[in-house]
Amino acid sequence: MKMLEERILKNGRNLGNGILKVDGFINHQVDPLLMDACGKEFAARFTNVGATKVLTAEISGIAPALLTALALGLPIVYARKTKPITMPDQVFLTLAPSHTKGRTIELIVSPEFIAEGDKVLIIDDFLATGQTILGLVRLAQAAGATVVGIGALIEKTFDGGRDLLAPVGVPVEALAVITDMQEGKIVFQSFAR
Amino acid sequence: MKMLEERILKNGRNLGNGILKVDGFINHQVDPLLMDACGKEFAARFTNVGATKVLTAEISGIAPALLTALALGLPIVYARKTKPITMPDQVFLTLAPSHTKGRTIELIVSPEFIAEGDKVLIIDDFLATGQTILGLVRLAQAAGATVVGIGALIEKTFDGGRDLLAPVGVPVEALAVITDMQEGKIVFQSFAR
Numbered sequence: 001m002k003m004l005e006e007r008i009l010k011n012g013r014n015l016g017n018g019i020l021k022v023d024g025f026i027n028h029q030v031d032p033l034l035m036d037a038c039g040k041e042f043a044a045r046f047t048n049v050g051a052t053k054v055l056t057a058e059i060s061g062i063a064p065a066l067l068t069a070l071a072l073g074l075p076i077v078y079a080r081k082t083k084p085i086t087m088p089d090q091v092f093l094t095l096a097p098s099h100t101k102g103r104t105i106e107l108i109v110s111p112e113f114i115a116e117g118d119k120v121l122i123i124d125d126f127l128a129t130g131q132t133i134l135g136l137v138r139l140a141q142a143a144g145a146t147v148v149g150i151g152a153l154i155e156k157t158f159d160g161g162r163d164l165l166a167p168v169g170v171p172v173e174a175l176a177v178i179t180d181m182q183e184g185k186i187v188f189q190s191f192a193r
Numbered sequence: 194m195k196m197l198e199e200r201i202l203k204n205g206r207n208l209g210n211g212i213l214k215v216d217g218f219i220n221h222q223v224d225p226l227l228m229d230a231c232g233k234e235f236a237a238r239f240t241n242v243g244a245t246k247v248l249t250a251e252i253s254g255i256a257p258a259l260l261t262a263l264a265l266g267l268p269i270v271y272a273r274k275t276k277p278i279t280m281p282d283q284v285f286l287t288l289a290p291s292h293t294k295g296r297t298i299e300l301i302v303s304p305e306f307i308a309e310g311d312k313v314l315i316i317d318d319f320l321a322t323g324q325t326i327l328g329l330v331r332l333a334q335a336a337g338a339t340v341v342g343i344g345a346l347i348e349k350t351f352d353g354g355r356d357l358l359a360p361v362g363v364p365v366e367a368l369a370v371i372t373d374m375q376e377g378k379i380v381f382q383s384f385a386r
Contacts, residue, residue, distance in 0.1 A: 059273075060250075084293070086215075110221060
């Protein structure tokens, strides 16, 4: 998606070690118009998968997932990383190693909101190692739901997440695909736009 | 706002001790159409305050603040509760006692995104004790910005937050105002709709 790639080139920063700083428009300050365009793009790409819910992980997945859900007219559920007092005692919980946080995080979903028969579209900000998204897949499957698609704003192909997610057997869409961040570069996969 | 009050009565639950469970439509599962309507309502109420940024706190403030910002065409900044690796060393940080979490939380904003001259509209999910919102006010003021308005989806008047915020001297708007949650009740302030 040209609009997102251009924004990454303009306001993103390669901090080294594969870390891309996008907190000026995605995950600290957020550009709602950009996120709205991304949400509509995801909605168009996943219009035929029959999703009944959009699932993401707090915190930075919320903005793109919310606007995808708005475009599709579906509820969104965000997995919590800590269990709030309003959540029932019995929950679905999985552990996912976090690359950027350097530790294992919990992902928690209430059985009230993901259930058998749900067709789940997973949306997140990054597809890097794929571990967070795979954790969301496990949560959905534990609830008896079916994952029907996976979308990420930005994919870093060199972290290998797409291979990890291949066994899930659903379409995986990324709006900006970065193939190389060595030596301060940000290189996008070339494809017909 | 009638739509929000009706949804609270339909899907909210009074858990006792002043705790309102709204995780079916606001802060775990989110109804994007309801949040969009709330965002438009905030935008209408604050159309004349001259805001340049919307500020909220992660996590549950993000959805209403994002859709308010979308309606106003403004960037949104969400204060982080932990400092990500992409944030500069020098940040604005304040401590706020959290009623629902039973502990003090950190609220952190990067000086890259709130600056002198900014006119900040604060949007959050709840106005209860007002401590989180007051923390956001301190962050904005520390950055040299001016707070121009405060909005919350749900106000619980019996927690006294409105009085705490009165010295800020800006309009405080809540879309659903709850005056009593004793004995399992959910009582809204009556006003002309």
